[in-house]
Amino acid sequence: MRKSKKANQNLRNIVNERIDILMNLAEKETKRGNTDRVKRYVTLSRKLAMKIRMSFPKRWKRHICKNCDSFLIYGLNATVRTNPKESCVTITCLECGNIVRIPYLKEKKLKRQLKYKERTENSNPNPNPIENSILNNN
Incomplete structure (x- = not known):
C-alpha cells in the first residue's frame, strides 16, 4: 500500500535534518583531520537520501567528492579554478585528484x-x- 503524501513529506523533512546534522559533523571533522570519520558521515548521509529516493540537497552536493567520499573544503583539501575558455568552474579534490567541472552557461x-x-x-x-x-x- 502507498504511503500518504503527508507521511512522505514528514519522512523527507526528517531525512533532510539528519543529512544537515551529518554534513555539519563531517565539516567539523574535516577541519580536525579525521578522514575516516568524515567518509563515514558522508556515506551515511548519501545512503539516507538514496533510501527514500530523494535527491541530495544542493547546498551539500558541491562539497562532496564522488570518487573518495571526502568532504571538500575549498582551499584546505580542494582547489577551485574558473576556466573562461570552457565556461566552467573546475573543482579538484586534493585527496584523490578527482576533477569536477561545473558549467556556468x-x-x-x-x-x-x-x-x-x-x-x-x-x-x-x-x-x-x-x-x-x-x-x-x-
Whole structure:
C-alpha cells in the first residue's frame, strides 16, 4: 500500500535534518583531520537520501567528492579554478585528484542578453531605415 503524501513529506523533512546534522559533523571533522570519520558521515548521509529516493540537497552536493567520499573544503583539501575558455568552474579534490567541472552557461547567456538589450536601446531609437533617411535629410 502507498504511503500518504503527508507521511512522505514528514519522512523527507526528517531525512533532510539528519543529512544537515551529518554534513555539519563531517565539516567539523574535516577541519580536525579525521578522514575516516568524515567518509563515514558522508556515506551515511548519501545512503539516507538514496533510501527514500530523494535527491541530495544542493547546498551539500558541491562539497562532496564522488570518487573518495571526502568532504571538500575549498582551499584546505580542494582547489577551485574558473576556466573562461570552457565556461566552467573546475573543482579538484586534493585527496584523490578527482576533477569536477561545473558549467556556468546560464550566467554568460544572461550577460550576453543584457548587453544586447543595452546596445539596441542606445544605438537607434528608430529602427525603420526609410524613416531614418527622411529624418536625416530634414
